[in-house]
Amino acid sequence: MSEPRLFWLERDVDTSGVSGTGRVADGVLWADGTVSLRWRGATPSSAHFDNLSAIEGVHGHGGSTRVVWADDQPAPAPARPRRPSAVPDDHPLDGLGDLALALGGAPDSWTGDALLLIARSDAPHRRELSTGIAWLVTAYLLWQSFTTTAGETESPRAGRFLATLDAFPGELV
Template sequence: MSSRRFRLIRHQDVSGVSGTGPVAEGVQFTDGAVALRWYGDYPTTTVWDGIESVVAIHGHGGATMVEWLDPEPGPDPDLKLPPRESLRPRPWPDLHAAPEPHGPEPQDPDPLHSDRELGSHGAAPPSTWSSYRVFR
């Protein structure tokens, strides 16, 4: 099998973020892994273990479908890749471990993602936060 291109077509915008129609393009690699590139105001690229993961997260129960742009080529006889199902799960190595904090608790550099001050029912963000920090 060689790489295979696709698009995500959203029929219903469940999240109210990306709209409808083509919302992303991607490629499925020979080993089944997928790279996905989102269209829109904030283009983002993500990598997935397989197309099943993409559909499970972004399919929204059928609201978004995969449109294959290339035919399924089948296995490549020149490649000797083991079947993906036979590979052991391998967690990422601890490449960049954060040092243990020492002394007083540091100032939170990103209060938008902090739940320290939310209390039991949450709270509105402080007025000092600017709108660019709000995700769509």
């Protein structure tokens, strides 16, 4: 995507009793995949998100609220947010802390905490987590597949893992 896109949130059912129904917020999907959102109503406020999936995960309420594009074009494929890796390409990904660093986070950051939550979750709970952080669930499952591949004698290296993640066509959930 090269140009920002305008959208709004259309709410059919107000599950919280706060926002009402109809067009409840206006937004912009920026060229880098980040999103700005402005709530309508008596007390308008603004929020910024790393990606559109985060908005849908937090404010979608199981389909009660949906994104409507102002230009009537279909939604773009969700971008995988990624900050620069905090480790060199040859760094072994021996555990969740290393994985958090490779994904641009830190072991004691939100990324590290989310990876720990994903690791401790069973498959049904991972599917639930994927509604808001699908890219991170996919990264964890791909890393797990690297570390459990038959014949793999050492941990995958950050560069190889990130190249595979960037080229991966979809979600693993």
